Amino acid sequence: MEHIGCECSATSRQRVADCLGQEKLPLDRILEAGSELCIIFGSTTDCNRCIKTKRISKWLIQMTIRLICFYEAAINQTLPSRTPPATSGEANSLSLQQPSTTMGFPEMRFGEVHIEGPEGHLLIKLALVEACSHLNETIQIWKMTSDESLEAADQKHLVHYNDRVLGRCLDLLAKLIGLLRLDGLMADQS
8 A cells, every 4th residue: 555645666565575475486586576675675764654664564574584585595506515504494484474385496597598507606696695785785774764763653562573573584694695605715715
């Protein structure tokens, strides 16, 4: 629902929700959804109404958790020697209404081009590090603004909820970035 005087787009939120509601996505769609979610975080940060809305805060958190699951699936696909970590379970335990479907590995392609070989995996890793880092930074900016707005509106219960859940999301993003960077260092040494 768009508010009077509010520039935030419900259509954009629905598009991201539809995309991230799928069981599997190709890498280009994952990265596109991540960029769009960051844009939504930005517009919400700039909106005096949406930044204080519990429903939108919870939606942003749900979509962030879902996106992190897709990022993890893509990372698992690029690091085949790795056994899947417990981060998906951690992310799922944070979810408010996480779908019960198992997150599958995404197809590794940009548009119609399949990505294979060491150069392709390097490209994917770089894109994923950038995407995870951008999401991490965007969440931190949104959280800081949200905390200030919610405290001013005397909604401290939502501040504590956001701190707990977004703190876990930020931890998971840091782990994923670390895994990608560590793998890059190990590849450089071999």
